[in-house]
Amino acid sequence: MDTDLIEEVAARLQLRAPNKAALEAVARRLDEADEPLDGVCDLATGVGKTYIAAALVDYLYESGVRNILIVTPGSTVFGKTVNNFTPGHTKYVNGLESNPLVITSEDFDRGAVAHALADDTRLKVFVFNVQQLIKPTQNTSRKVREHDENLGGSLYEHLQQVSDLVVIADEHHVYFGKNAKAFTSAVKDLKPLALIGLTATPSENTTDDQIIYNYPLAAAIADGFVKIPVLVARKDGQVTLRRQLADGLLLLDRKREALVAYCAKQDCNPVNPVMFVVCESIDDANEVASELRGPDMLGSDEAVLVVTSESPDESLAALDKVEDPASPVRAIVSVQMLKEGWDVKNIYVICALRALESQALSEQILGRGLRLPFGSRTGVPMLDSVEVLSHRRFHDLLANARALLEATFKERAEKVVAETATGQVSGTATATGGEDLVLPSDGEAADQVTRVDGIVGTGQLTIEGVGTAGASAADSEGSVGLVFQEFEDRAREAEAAVLLLQQDMSPRSDAPRILFPRLDKQIQPQPFTLSDVADDDARLRGLNYRSEIASPLDRVGLVAERRGEAIDVTPRKQAEDIAASQEMLPVIDLITEMTGKVLNSGLVIPEMKEKNAVRRLIRAFLAGAGVEDPETAEWSQRRVQVATDAFLHLVREKHKNRPSGIVEKIEPIGYPPSTLPSVTETLDRYTVQNAATFVPGKPYTGWTKSILPAAAFDAYSTEYRLADLLDSAPEITWWVRVLPNYGAYLNYGANQRYIPDLIAIDTTGVHWLIEGKADVRANDKDVLAKKEAAERWVRHVNDSGEVEAEWRYLFATETNVKHAAGSWVGLKQVTGS
Known part of the structure; x- marks a missing residue:
């Protein structure tokens, strides 16, 4: 296993932690396998299986593999996969460096493909639907199994003969239906080095030892x-289809308003939220679409997109553009044909008809709405959740919690607890992990179960034993899960979220706006040198200029014809071609002209190394053109001109296709932003006397040197006391709390972000990045990694010459803060800063 290569691929593709772990697991199993590997990566929908496939392609390519077959289950996944691996396409996976040639059953008989199949240096990625791979029957044909003149056999036979074939089976579970035996036979007959399945829902036929890596939805x-999935039901029993659709559209409107406000504040691309309606039949889909197009709902034909097996190509094209902010689509109505491989990120409401509601939380359907449009959570609960509309009463929804759990998390749940806003609900049932699940009894009224201190209908189905690394719409320490909410409460919450986002909390007008020098990894082309261009490339171009290029004269004759008394004179081009005489030039002059044009093109640095390289390439070009002695040979002026242009075109082509590499660049980020979401409740900092009177997470006001009017803290003994020290220190002019999601962060580890606690500016102009940490956590592996990243960041920023201010890093434990006794000078001394 090449760990350095894994790190490089992970950085280039910006892999999430589980995707990198999956790549490592596959690489390890490939190294350890004594026979062809047959395994499955089981990763939750929405985590990014496309990036795992891309990472595998790059890793395998760098490991020497040149033939990879990706099997897909249907046209939707097929089209997406082809686009993902086609260089130049808008859906091409950013950071993919292997430059694959994508070959499908429709285009493999092109001459260029036949040439590439014999090229051991070129990576070939074959993309087939599973139906194209399996052996044809007496009544069917398969193009990949048919004889091809260019190949001298069938494409399937060619794949059988290559020694380095690796098969990646996307949506692996799909192949274990009625065609399971045929699929297994087709792959086995290819004799690949490995079959690697990717799925979120492994087939029951997949054995435990076949699972290479598992990352469940709960994680x-x-x-x-x-x-976060939020299950929304009505308490009043109004569970008609029209009511469900209307409720979904109301929540969708609130999501849209919140997204507009959020994107305006973050200065990011707008997101168009969409509702996804799953129907049982085409007739049902058409009926639902008719309802949604009505004047009391969306009131527009183009706002509703119906996708069924009978849909025209225009509908599928519109589906590809549904993430475009300009798309008019607000609701997609489908008949279960969009369960796999449809990877849009702007589904915010899911609505399944009553007959399908038991399936609505299956990972494949729920997965259509799980993806995050901004790449990570926003910290705004309403934007970090997907609404799942239920036909049931809220009481019935809680009563069926166990069934919903099994539909969503299956056997992956270790322990399940149903909670209301402040306590448990009565009744019991057995959860998947064998623990008791507390549920309402049939005789209890819904409001008795869920009304606590005026809070109605909020509950959470949590899975304990799963770590929490991201913000959640309903987080509890060490748990995560499905949120249950009554519709009216959810609607009020959505409206409140919009209002909160629409109100601003402005920095002080006299305060500076800090330019935070974020150090980002970027992909950019490597420096170009002609030394990387081989003689054979120039020699092949020269072959086109082995003979003179004729320059025919334009000859026009005047033809006179009588028209009665008149004579017509008509110019006519003469049919005979007669070459014009041309001035002949010494080929040695061509060398001088070519050299000058290349060195003055701006593509290379005009230094001795490049001068020698261009002369070498020109000699190879002329050798290809049949010139034995440039000192005595002569070419026509036309031939010199065309050959010079062709040689310069070769250099431009090589410059354009030069490889890329990862570099670190400083991106100045203005912090804090000019507007921030307001806070609804604040506390006076002078009410805090000790840890007992401190309230975590509540914004405190009353600061004299804070750039923002309010600041909230997680801990008293470190964060709060550091802010209090900074605010009273005569050596400090300004300080500010660092908030997530506003760009002020440090990169560390494998695509992880470190957000320090505070930034302070002292009277000498030095900017301080400050982190406070409890004594018990000061030596944690993750904490030390962040500290090391910050110290490295300081060196790079100060050495860059691009940053005006000097930056320093101060790491303080709670003991350090205590011993500093409220003194900035003392704090620097005890921390050694």
Whole structure:
């Protein structure tokens, strides 16, 4: 296993932690396998299986593999996969460096493909639907199994003969239906080095030892990689289809308003939220679409997109553009044909018809709404959740909690607890992990179960034993899960979230706006040198200029014809081609002209190394053109001109296709932003006397040197006391709390972000990045990694010459803060800063 290569691929593709772990697991199993590997990566929907496939392609390519077959289950996944691996396409996976040639069953008979199949240096990625791979029957044909003249056999036979074939089976579970035996046989007959399945829902036929890596939905929710599912039901029993659709549209409107406000504040691309309606039949889909298009709902034909097996190509094209902010689509109505491989990120409401509601929380359907449009959670609960509309009463929804759990998390749940806003609900049932699940009894009224201190209908189905790494719409320490909410409460919450986002908390007008020098990894082309261009490339171009290029004269004759008394004179081009005489030039002059044009093109640095390289390439070009002695040979002026242009075109082509590398660049980020979401409740900092009177997470006002009017803290003994010290220190002019989601962070580890606690500016102009940490956590591996990253960041920023202010880093434990006794000078001394 090449750990350095894994790190490089992970950085280039910006892999999330579970995706990198999956790549490592596959690489390890490939190294350890004594026979062809047959395994499955089981990762939750929305985590990014596309990036795992891309990472595998790059890793395998760098490891010497040149033939990879990706099997897909249907046209939707097929089209997406082809686009993901086609260089130049808008859906091409950013950071993919292997430059694959994508080959499908429709285009493999092109001459260029036949040439590439014999090229051991070129990576070929074959993308087939599973139906194209399996052996044809007497009544069917398969193009990949048919004889091809260019190949001298069938494409399937070619794949059988290559020695380095690796098969990646996307949506692996799909192949274990009625065609399971045929699929297994087709892959086995290819004799690949490995079959690697990717799925979120492994087939029951998949054995435990076949699972290479497992990352369940519960973990994805806990770690903040997907949205929080919120199950919404009505308490009043109004469960008609029209009411369900209307409720979904109301929540969708609130989501849209919140997104507009959020995107305006963050200065990011707008997101168009969409509702996804799952129907049982085409007739049902058409009926639902008719309802949604009505004047009392969306009131527009183009706002509703119906996708069924009978949909025209225009509908599928519109589906590809549904993430475009300009898309008019607000509701997608489907007949269960969009369960796999449809990877849009702007589904915010899911609505399943009553007949399908038991399936609505299956990972494949729920997964359509789990993806995060901004790449990570926003910290705004209403934007970090997907609404799942239920036909049931809220009481019935809680009563069926166990069934919903099994539909969503299956056997992955270790322990399940149903909670209301402040306590448990009565009744019991057995959860998947064998623990008791507390549920309402049939005889209890819903309001008795869920009304606590005026809070109605909020509950959470949590899974304990799963770590929480990201913000959640309903977080509790060490748990994550499905949120249950009564519709009216959810609607009020959505409205409140919009109001909160629409109100601003402005920094002080006399305060500076700090330019935070974020150090980002970027992909950019490597420096170009002609020394990387081989003689053979120039020699092949020269072959086109082995003979003179004729320059025919334009000859026009005047033809006179009588028209009665008149004579018509008509110019006519003469049919015979007669070459014009051309001035002949010494080929040695061509060398001088080519050299000058290349060195003055701006593509290379005009230094001795490049001068020698261009002369070498020109000699190879002329050798290809048949010139034995440039000192005596002569070419026509036309031939010199065309050959010079062709040589310069070769250099431009090589410059354009030069490889890229990862570099670190400083990106100045203005902090804090000019507007921030307001806070609804604040406390006076002078009410805090000790840890007992401190309230975590509540914004405190009353600061004299804080750039922001209010600041909240998680801990008293470190964060709060550091802010209090900074505010009273005569050596400090300004300080500010660092908030997530506003760009002021440090990169560390594998695509992880470190957000320090505070930034302070002292009277000498030095900017301080400050972190406070409890004594018991000061030596944690993660804390030390962040500290090391910050110290490295300081060196790079100060050495860059691009940053005006000097930056320093101060790491203080709670003991350090205590011993500093409220003195900035003392704090620097005890921390050694």
